[in-house]
Amino acid sequence: MLLVKGWPPGLQIKILSAKYGLIDATTIISQYDQRFDSHSATSFNKRVLSALQKLSQPEGIFLNLGADYLNAVRGIEKIFPKAKFTYAKGPIGMKMKAMKSWLEKLPSKTASIEKKGKSIRSYIYFFPDWDDYVDEPFIPDEGKEPIKAGESRKAYAHEIYGKDAPYDGVLLSLSHMNMGKGAIYRMAKGRCSSGNLREVLQLPDNMLLFGDCGAFSYTAESKPPFSTMEALDMYHKYGFDIGASVDHIPLQEIVKKHKDGSSRKRILSLSARYERVKLTTENAAEFIGLWKKKNYSFIPMGVIQGVGVRSYISCLHQYIDMGYRHIALGGLVPRSDSEIIEIVGAVRKALQERTRGHEENLWLHLFGILRPKLQPFFRTLGVSSFDSASYFRKAWLRSDQNYLAVDGTWYAAVRVPFSDSKAIQEAVADKKLSKEKARILEENCLRSLGVFGDNPKGAEETLIALNRYGPLLERQSEDNHFAEKYEKLLSEKPWERCNCPICRKIGINVVIFRGANRNKRRGFHNTWVFYKRFIKS
Secondary structure, three states: OHHHHOOOOOOOOEEEEOOOEEEEOOOOOOOOOOOOOHHHHHHHHHHHHHHHHOOOOOOOEEEOOOHHHHHHHOOHHHOOOHHHEEEOOOOHHHHHHHHHHHHHOOOOOEOOEEEOOEEEOOOEEEEEOOOOOEEEOOOOOOOOOOOOOOOOEEEOHHHHHHHHOOOOEEEEEOOHHHHOOHHHHHHHOOOOOOOOHHHHHOOOOOOEEEEEOOHHHHOOOOOOOOOHHHHHHHHHHOOOOEEEOOOOOOOOEEEEEOOOOOEEEEEOOHHHHHHHHHHHHHHHHHHHHHHHHHOOOOEEEEEEOOOOHHHHHHHHHHHHHHOOOEEEEOOOOOOOHHHHHHHHHHHHHHHHHHHOOOOOEOEEEEOOOOOHHHHHHHHHOOOOEEEOOHHHHHHHHOOOOOEEOOOOOEEOOEEOOOOOOHHHHHHHHHOOOOHHHHHHHHHHHHHHHHOHHHOOOHHHHHHHHHHHHHHHHOOOOOOOOOHHHHHHHHHHOHHHHOOOHHHHHHHHHHHEEOHHHHHHHHHHHHHHHHHHHHHOO
């Protein structure tokens, strides 16, 4: 219910644990084998009441406890007025029904994002765009005539998947402008036929266009490459639905690149890191101040950077005082799972205290964080949105996790590199093979894969071809560590069990590690499976 209606402002959920006592619902604990009885509940009583006394006076309390647990809260009426209590009674089904009814009466609203007259609420996923498109229609690169002008076009994942697109919006960074790449850069240079960013991205009206500053691209610089006013103007000019304030990440270590191509690591002092937090906060204040003054139509997203939990919370209170209803947490990517849960949990707790009595909770976005294992925690913590391209990039950045099957199993894609590539040419020279021999091995792989589905002995013959060509890329001392992975992939044929448009259309080509048109399509497929399993499940 909370996922549908949003997290009620001020709601706090506490759990009575047989081992740990009264804890927040989001607390990470180890598994244990202990049960409550009336005696152990009594022993917890003082600790539980002491913890409850630290809470602010609530407007209402719902107690969903079994008979053995009641001794743990005996005396709670001396802390809070009895009239504020609602007790769950009867068997578990009746208790859950009563709790649902109680929750439904709360002012359950999360700050929304308006789009074409429609109010969009959590839980939504933004796909970061880095010119991630493919040539459509798909044409294998081998044994074909060159594609003539006008015969193909660039297609994004949301075009290929249509109404079944694997994300709710696109995140595009202003830093692309300084990096000389991306749709904004091409538009600024007059290289696009349209002056409308949505048209350039072929983004449908029901999808959100979210802009941020791409702070990881300038971590080595002393300050962001553009001012608050420049960011505001670009968000307005290009028609973004949401615009993030200008931030600077307080990393512990930065890498400074020099003009000669060399690089040097440098440790940032604690004072320098806090200076970046201060700069980010000052930019956020200027951002929303100018946004109000200029009356821009996009939604302002205040980006918080912090050194630790306390600095994130301190900034959060300042941002609420500034008037932000939509807040994003940055700088989480390099942190461990436990650190992220600690920070996001503390932020949620602080938000609940600040929003008590208000009609709306605040929108909470997490920059660059996907982490499947943490998805249940994010939902419990009332996270509204997040962005990440990790499932997309696994298609070519991992050795053993390139294709995600619909059942959640990862497979290694079969590597068939171009025989004229630099890596193969160097391997050929190192192993004293002829270029012609490499080309023949490459062609045998592609031929075997091309007829794989129609050949009764397809798996065996294809594996032989792959295992003759693949080892060219491996060092002399290495075994062919892909052999077992390829055998698993070809015997189980996971692409045949997927009904997404890419797998249906290009078949086995989706699991061939070769060229951007195959690899990015596999990345689109991975993102689609992730979206189905974790976001819309």
